[in-house]
Amino acid sequence: MSDRIRRPPLDRTEPIRAWSALFGSGPGGSLNDVVSRSVELGYRVIDEYIRQGQRVAERFNDRSYGPETVTGDIQELGARMAQYASDFFGLWLDFVQVVMSGGTLRETSAAEDGARARPAAPGNGAARRTPEAPAPTRVRIEIVSHRPAEVSLDLRPEAAGRPLVAQGLRAVDPAKPKLDDVALEAGPGGELLVRIRVPGDAPPGTYNGVVVDAETSRPLGTLSVRVGAV
Amino acid sequence: MSAAAAPNLVVATLTEYGGLTRAALGDYLQPREPRRHLYDLVADYPSRGGRMLRPTLCIATARAFGAGREDAVRTAVALELLHNAFLVHDDVEDESDERRGRPTLHALHGVPLAVNVGDALTLLGLRALMDNRLRLGPWLTMRILEEAERMARETVEGQAVELGWRRDNATELTEADYLQMVLKKTCWYTTIWPSRVGALIGTRSDRDLDRFLRFGFFLGAAFQIQDDLLNLLGDRARYGKEIDGDVWEGKRTVMLIHLLGAASPEEHARLADFLVRPRAAHEANEVQWIRERMDAHGSIEYARQMAHGLAGAALHEYGLLYAGLPDTRDKRFIDALVTWVLERA
Numbered sequence: 259m260s261d262r263i264r265r266p267p268l269d270r271t272e273p274i275r276a277w278s279a280l281f282g283s284g285p286g287g288s289l290n291d292v293v294s295r296s297v298e299l300g301y302r303v304i305d306e307y308i309r310q311g312q313r314v315a316e317r318f319n320d321r322s323y324g325p326e327t328v329t330g331d332i333q334e335l336g337a338r339m340a341q342y343a344s345d346f347f348g349l350w351l352d353f354v355q356v357v358m359s360g361g362t363l364r365e366t367s368a369a370e371d372g373a374r375a376r377p378a379a380p381g382n383g384a385a386r387r388t389p390e391a392p393a394p395t396r397v398r399i400e401i402v403s404h405r406p407a408e409v410s411l412d413l414r415p416e417a418a419g420r421p422l423v424a425q426g427l428r429a430v431d432p433a434k435p436k437l438d439d440v441a442l443e444a445g446p447g448g449e450l451l452v453r454i455r456v457p458g459d460a461p462p463g464t465y466n467g468v469v470v471d472a473e474t475s476r477p478l479g480t481l482s483v484r485v486g487a488v
Numbered sequence: 489m490s491a492a493a494a495p496n497l498v499v500a501t502l503t504e505y506g507g508l509t510r511a512a513l514g515d516y517l518q519p520r521e522p523r524r525h526l527y528d529l530v531a532d533y534p535s536r537g538g539r540m541l542r543p544t545l546c547i548a549t550a551r552a553f554g555a556g557r558e559d560a561v562r563t564a565v566a567l568e569l570l571h572n573a574f575l576v577h578d579d580v581e582d583e584s585d586e587r588r589g590r591p592t593l594h595a596l597h598g599v600p601l602a603v604n605v606g607d608a609l610t611l612l613g614l615r616a617l618m619d620n621r622l623r624l625g626p627w628l629t630m631r632i633l634e635e636a637e638r639m640a641r642e643t644v645e646g647q648a649v650e651l652g653w654r655r656d657n658a659t660e661l662t663e664a665d666y667l668q669m670v671l672k673k674t675c676w677y678t679t680i681w682p683s684r685v686g687a688l689i690g691t692r693s694d695r696d697l698d699r700f701l702r703f704g705f706f707l708g709a710a711f712q713i714q715d716d717l718l719n720l721l722g723d724r725a726r727y728g729k730e731i732d733g734d735v736w737e738g739k740r741t742v743m744l745i746h747l748l749g750a751a752s753p754e755e756h757a758r759l760a761d762f763l764v765r766p767r768a769a770h771e772a773n774e775v776q777w778i779r780e781r782m783d784a785h786g787s788i789e790y791a792r793q794m795a796h797g798l799a800g801a802a803l804h805e806y807g808l809l810y811a812g813l814p815d816t817r818d819k820r821f822i823d824a825l826v827t828w829v830l831e832r833a
Contacts, residue, residue: 292790292793292794292797293793293794293796293797293800294797295797296663296793296794296797296798297797297798297800297801299663299664299667300667300705300706300709300797300798300801301702301801302664303664303667303668303671303705304671304701304702304705304706307668307671307701307705308698308701308702311698410695412691412692412693414554426812428808428811428812464695464696466695466696466812467812468553468554468812468813468814470814480691480693480695482695
C-alpha cells in the first residue's frame with residue numbers, strides 16, 4: 259500500500275510559539291520528541307481555531323453606518339428598552355414574591371470563607387439593593403498616554419472605602435509587556451483616584467488586571483485599559 | 489505546593505464542590521410522573537456517581553475570580569445535567585454496554601426511551617441555567633445561556649466529526665485531526681465552558697473570555713487522552729467502563745491513530761477490515777491482536793507522552809491566566825488539577 263497518504267513531515271525550524279523555553283530547556287535539549295511535537299501541534303490547532311473565530315467575528319461586525327442602519331439601530335434600541343423594562347418588572351415581581359413569603363433574596367453561607375453577602379451587584383437592578391448597601395464610589399481617573407486610551411473600571415460595592423491595589427495590567431498576548439505604572443489611591447471625601455501611565459512603547463491592545471483589597475487580598479473588581487494605535 | 493498536597497487538594501475540592509452540586513441537583517431530579525418511563529430513568533446516570541470534575545472546575549474558577557460558591561452552583565448543576573444528557577446519547581451512538589460500572593441506559597430500557605431521557609436531561613439543564621436569574625440578574629443569566637448554546641454547538645460538531653470518521657471508516661487520520669475533534673467534542677464542555685462561565689460569574693464581565701480557550705484546550709485534551717489510556721489500562725472497578733471498550737467500538741483514539749500510521753501494509757489492511765465492521769461483528773481475538781500491536785509499536789507510550797506534553801502547555805497557560813489573582817485555595821486547585829488529570833487511575 260505504497261499509495262497511502264502519509265502525514266507530511268512537520269516543520270521543526272519555525273515553531274509557532276517559543277514553547278521550549280517554558281520548560282527550562284532549549285531546543286535540542288533533553289525534552290522528549292513526542293512531548294515537544296505534541297505541544298507545538300497543540301498550539302497550531304488552537305491558534306488556528308482562534309483565528310477562524312476572529313475571522314467569523316469580524317464578518318459579523320462589518321456593519322455600515324448608512325441611514326438604514328441608523329433607523330434599524332433606533333428601532334433595536336426601542337425594543338431593547340422595552341425588554342429591559344420587562345426584565346425589571348420580572349425582577350420586581352420576584353422581589354415582591356420573596357418578601358411576601360418571608361424569605362431573603364440572598365442566603366449568606368457561613369461556609370463562604372466568612373465572606374459577607376454582597377448587598378448588590380452591578381447590573382442586578384434594584385431588587386438586590388438593601389438599606390445597608392454602601393454608597394456608590396466616586397472615581398477620578400488620571401491617565402498619561404501618548405495614544406488614545408480607554409479605561410474601564412468595574413468595582414464591587416464592597417470596594418467602597420477599602421484600601422485597593424491593582425495588579426499589573428496584562429495583555430492577552432503574553433509577548434506584550436505589562437502595564438505596571440498603575441496606582442489606586444484614596445482621595446478627599448472617600449473619592450478613589452486611579453493613576454495610569456501608559457509607556458510610549460506599549461503595543462496597542464487591551465490590558466487587564468484585578469483590583470484587590472490591599473489588606474485581605476480579596477478581589478474587588480477589574481481594571482482594563484485599551485490602548486489604540488497612533 | 490508540595491507534590492503530595494496537590495492530589496489531596498484536588499480530591500478534597502472535588503468532594504466539597506461535588507457534594508454541593510449533588511445537593512442542588514436534587515432539586516431537578518425529584519420523583520414525579522411519569523416516573524417509570526421518564527423521571528426515574530432521568531435520575532439514573534446522575535445517581536451513579538462520577539468525579540464532578542466539570543461542576544467543580546466551574547465553581548472553583550468563579551471563586552478564584554471573587555464569586556461566592558452559591559453564585560455558581562446553578563450553572564454547575566446545569567453542567568452536570570448536560571454532561572449526563574451527552575453521556576446517554578453518546579452511549580447509544582457508540583453502542584456502549586457499560587457506564588459507571590452498570591449497563592448503559594439503552595441496554596436497560598431500549599434506545600427510544602434512552603434518547604428521550606437524554607432530551608429531558610438537556611431541558612433540565614436549561615431550567616437550571618434559567619434559575620440563575622434571581623441570584624445573578626438577567627444580563628449575566630443571558631450571557632451564561634449564550635455561552636451554553638455555543639458549548640452545546642461545539643460539542644455536537646465534534647461528535648459529528650467523530651461519528652463521521654467511524655461511518656466512513658477513516659483510517660488516514662493525523663494527530664492534528666484528533667486534536668481538532670477533541671477541542672470541540674471534549675474540551676469545550678469539560679474545561680473551556682466551566683472556565684469561561686466561572687470567570688464570567690466571578691468578574692461579572694465578559695471581557696476577554698477567549699483567554700480561556702488555550703488553557704481549556706490543553707487541559708481537556710490531556711484529560712481525554714488519559715481517559716482513553718485508562719480505557720485500555722485502567723482498573724475495571726475504578727474506571728467504571730468496559731476495559732478495551734474503545735477498541736471494540738473502533739474509536740479513533742491517539743493510540744489507534746498512531747498504530748494506523750506505524751503499522752505495516754498487512755497490519756494496516758487488517759485494521760481497516762476490523763474498523764469497517766460494526767461493533768457486534770468484532771471478535772475478542774481481534775481486539776486482543778490490536779492491543780498487542782499497540783504495545784509492539786509503542787502506541788500506548790506515544791499517547792502517554794503526548795498527554796504529558798499537552799498538560800505541560802496547560803500549566804503554562806494557567807500561569808498566564810491566573811498570575812494576577814490572589815493565592816487562594818481555588819486557584820491552587822486549578823493549578824493542581826492539571827497534573828491530577830494525568831495521575832488519576
